[in-house]
Amino acid sequence: MAAPLVLHLLLALLLGSGGRSGAEPERDSLREELVLTPLPSGDVSATFQFRTRWDSELQLEGVSHYRLFPKVLGQLISKYSVQELHLSLTQGFWRTRFWGQPFLQAPAGAELWVWFQDSVVDVDKSWKELSNILSGIFCASLNFIDSTNTVTPTASFKPLGLANGTNHHFLRYAVLPREVVCTENLTPWKKLLPCSSKAGLSVLLKAERLFHTSYHSQAVHIRPVCRDAHCVSVSWELRQTLTVVFDAFTTGQGKKDWSLFRMFSRTITEACPLASQSHIYVDISRNSQENETLEVSPPPTSTYQAVVLGDRRTYAVYDLLNPATFSGSRSLNLQLRWKQFQDIGSQLVPFLHAQRYVSGYGLQKGELSTVLHNTHPYRAFPVLLLETVPWYLRLYVHTLAITTKGKENKPSYIHYQPAQDRLRPHLLEMLIQLPANSVTKVSIQFERALLKWTEYTPDPNHGFYVSPSVLSALVPNLVGAKPANWEESPLFSTMFPVSDSSSYFVRLYTEPLLVNLPTPDFSMPYNVICLTCTVVAVCYGSFYNLLTRTFHLEEPKRSRLVRIAVKNK
């Protein structure tokens, strides 16, 4: 009786708290997941999700022992009393019309939004410091976040996790559309993973393949979640997601077939040893119709059916912790082969998509237009539209026009915060009802401001970026969804909290805009002109004076007093 106990203790000591057979149940866990989705256009999207959950009160000071949860982020949360943190770095643009609804879209460039706890006194200061620290952690130019591109949305960005109050004064939101994302941002992101890129799904994350794609988006989401069904205590969740879209056209030479090796030039040999769950899902929904159109090899061990993004979908599931997955060979190279590929890109247009552009010509005025499409055949739904416009585009709010099918569409909620020159951007939030099967155009005119000459970027003729509009909506489901166990269901379906079974939450971003401002010629002639203008201006007055005066001798006039004085001498 004693010997096994001693052995047990010894084992526990040897393995530390990381051992699976520890006396105490683990307080943190890791789940990793890869979803491969053939897109309607024929491209393939791969979404990695790594979730670290920690049953600990991070907010309380004194947490010093970190295991799976990255210490650098944990300290950040406790130091700045962060309630929720969402950071995404994206290169490219998710084309909703052709690729369908994404699990989680991100705007081109960098996006950061943070909810602070209501104990924070100076939110702006914390926000500034936090963004600077994140800038260092992720090697991104987040330090360019300042008051001119930060807004406090009132309705668009609700906390995704547990939250007591939703006082939007504790929310900060900023987008840097110009940020370029590359390997230097990927490396620190990978370092946060418990297995780094040594084992598990993360071996696929090789920069030379990930940046050979049409779309690349990596994100970090931190939020508090319920520890169990009773929701008495709080756990912290860190989700690291990475979405890439492979262009089937250029990589496959016209063929739409793909394999893990062809996409990532790697195959999977094992799960991450620290992970409690490691799954690969392949969307085979288009197979479940009457005839077999595609073939996945090796054949999946099980399938999973659920209502995802409003539609019933079927996934082939590969459990990497199950040795049977690797039974055939030592490595897993998933392959998908189309037996017949039908181009259904035009039929499968998502219910909500949007487009944004600048209209007009010339360098004085212009118009920002956002076109919202609701392609649902019979259901209307409201959309919350958030527009952030930099101060140097002076919005004419009286020109705001929302038209649907030629008629004016009055927003039921509108919040406008005017810009202040060099201090803060315009913020416009509206709740617009989109009628079924309609196109709604939201347009507002603006005037281009003249900047001070030091305010121009080094490449002023490139144009100035306007961050994308954000659309948040509850889109009606095609089929009714059953509420599933949140902790049990796959990660890709639990990003947003589900409110009811008839609709799903979608957040979409439009493309960023590039606007040209009136720009002086910053080249040598410009400087010469400035100089000559100054010289001429200085010379003019004196020349004029000199030339228009006539000079002649004047008899000295003496006042009477002087004359009398002279006479009396």
Place this chain on the structure above:
Amino acid sequence: MYVGNYGKDPGLGRAGVRSWPYHLLVLCVLLNPFTPLSLTFLKMRRMDLISFQRCHVLCSLYPLAMGLLLDSHRRRALARLLLRLNTPLCVVSYVAGVVWFLALAFSPLTQNTYISENAMGSTMVEEQFEGGEHALSYARDFIAQRRKTGNLPVAWLERTMRSVGLEVYSQSFSRTLPFPDETHERYMVSGTNVYGILRAPRAASTESLVLIVPSSPGTLNAQAVGLLLSLAAYFRSQIYWAKDIIFLVTEHDLLGTEAWLEAYHDVNITGMQSSALRGRAGAIQAAVALELNSDVVTSLDVAVEGLNGQLPNLDLLNLFHAFCQKEALLCTLQGKLQHSDWASLGGSLHGLQTLMLMVLRQASGRPHGPHGLFLRYHVEAITLRGINSFRQYKYDMTAVGKTLEGMFRKLNNLLERLHQSYFFYLLPSLSRFVSIGLYMPAIGFLLFIPGLKALELWVKLNKVDFSPEEQLGPLQLVGQDVRGVALTPLVAPVLISQATGLALYLLPVMGQHVAAQHFPVAEAEAVVLTLLAIYVAGLALPHSTHRVVSSTPRGPDSGWMALKLLALLYLALQLGCISLFNFSLGFLLAVTMVPAAALTQPSGPRLLYAVLLVLVSPGATLLGSLFLWRELQEAPLTLAEGWQLFLGALAQGVLDHHLYGALLFPLLSLGLYPCWLLFWNVLFWK
């Protein structure tokens, strides 16, 4: 002791009362071609260093001149000098202007072109396009499909574009012309534009480039469509794109292009009806239009002149020229090959010929290819035309495709919009250019003449002031306002000539149906004939104006002098403004109108003056330009042909205004024609 006594000087006291006309006159003379408008231009389009320095030198002359004028003694001396030297100065100035212009093609005034844009300069790429045969097979399919459907095979184009991996959209448009277009035989036009967007990987569709092929019933450009599709297929398989590329096929040449551009920028300028675009790709950085109608080409011609004489940035042309040299293609400008020996007299004369052709084309203000419409939207664009002549050496589609590939890859490298090089230039050949700083003096000299003449008239009108023996005190002078210009008699002629101009602008199009009902002519003819009728009827005006004008109590000459003074200033102002945005038009009008305007007076050989004035009227200038144009192209016109061409050009001018917003027609009818009528009035002053 010397004391400045600004306030006490009698001369200045007088000047204080009446100094503003001097300021105005001197400013007019000195700053004519450099009005403050240039500052607005500078903001957007680059003028160069030299012209601006010259402007400032003149600015610094201004206080000098004012100083001379405001001092009474010096003013008298100057006035005498001015009266004595006026005519020789005018002659010298005119000759200098014309000689300067002719000298523009010779070597000290032209420079070699060079690529200023860093992003396009140093990158070396090897063109790998090999799809020439593919392009021809696409072209054959296109012709077959076109024959089957009767107009643009939209469905086939969409299918083909989609099959090469583009995002495909189409746009339908329709436009009813203000009157039937006889040269293109169209009145109610409706068509469809098809375009496919190549989405650049990892880019957020903020910037794009455009390759456009116009295809209309007359000129099918089938080979260009084929090459466009073949290039699209090749470009799609490349991974280096940083900007989206739009492949656009438009119907009804410029109308389709205008419809697409208006829809892309979501504006409606010309009353075009078109469906909204569903696919966009951000701000367009540059566009290349392609016109090819044969399987092989002997040379590529490039057109730069756009709507209202706007030109694309010189770097775009330089880029084309660089690839011409790299691919050893034969490239022409205005249909003229480059002379082998530039330094020789023959080479320079050849350059002058090319330059004159460019001036005539630019002055017409018409878009010479689909690229011309892009310039309004600040999109740099050129049109390339494949020419298949009887030369022996021919190039296939692969060579043309490689040129385009190279250009697009370089444009793809751009970090900013093209802005480094010149926006205002004249081209004596593809490899040489004249910058704005060097050609502006030509018109400066010409516009000096109306200024001088106006000064002379002003001096004459205030003759008493300047007679040397006169010793009038300032108080007496101020009291007499007999001298000076009486403005009331001028109101009637000015108003009447402006009204005639307005009638010329409005009536032809508005009254076409009335005219077509009452006379046996078609609508298009009715417009042209009404135009001519009103134009000629304007010549009878002096007789009617005199009835309105009451006789003036002043000197016998003061009436026409005042009118001429006004007309001269008006002319100088207009020409100065025109020459700022369209040098060619300004110069062409100045070189004809200025001498006649300066000579006109109601005495002397009036018949001669009348003939001269009629010969330089805007309409006659147009006719003359047409003859000169064909002469320079070495295809001279007979009189009858010339007249037919003239009538066609009138109709086209009016149409261009209504369809694309060309400014030549309103400019001539509302600005220069009334101004010319004022001189006509001067000539027949009673």
